[in-house]
Amino acid sequence: MTSALDETTAQLRAAGLSPTRRRRLVLEALDRRPRPVGAHELYVELTQQGTPVGMSTVYRTLTALAAKGLLHVFVRDGETHYRLCAAGRHYHLVCRRCGLVVEHVDEDEGWLKRIAREADFEADSPETEIHGVCGPCHRALKS
Ligand SMILES: [Zn+2]
Ligand SMILES: [Zn+2]
Structure with a gap:
């Protein structure tokens, strides 16, 4: 059985980062959170x-992890938020009310390729965001 510690260490090594304590700490804190965190x-x-950690350390660590693609970046209310997504190509369904992000895995990017082909357009980012309202928020709006 692999522990969460081994997992974050492996993730960091795979991204070419040394698995320092604070990097592991930040990754573990973001693990399994559906909403991006500022x-x-x-x-x-x-x-x-x-946990004794400075604000600038948190900021620098998040920026470094995002630069290596370990975290995905979302801008919410003008502020950068970070999310630890599952591996693999996916789209983000983003709730504009509560900030929930749902990953939609699409390894071969079928619809993006089709849209791009039809529009004679070169699409480059697999981190597409689709904005809307999640189920619970939608139901809350109606009641
Ligand atoms: Zn993502
Ligand atoms: Zn929502």
Whole structure:
């Protein structure tokens, strides 16, 4: 059985980053979170948990992990948020009310290729965002 620790270490090594304590800490904090998290929010949370970490360290770590593609970046209310997505190509379905992100895995990018071909367009990012309202928010809006 692999522990969460081994997993984050392997993820970091695969991305060409040395598995430092603070990088593992940040990855573990973001693990299995459906909503992207902002640097300040994460900093407050880690501090409340008793983890001694500086705001600039949190910010730099998130930026470094995102630059290597380990985290996906979302801009919400003008602020950068970070999400640890599953591996593999996927699209993001983003709820504009609660910020929920649902991954839609599409390894061969079927519809993106089709749209691009029809439009005679070269599409380059697999990190497409589709904005809308998630089921629970939609139901809350109706009631
Ligand atoms: Zn993603
Ligand atoms: Zn929602």
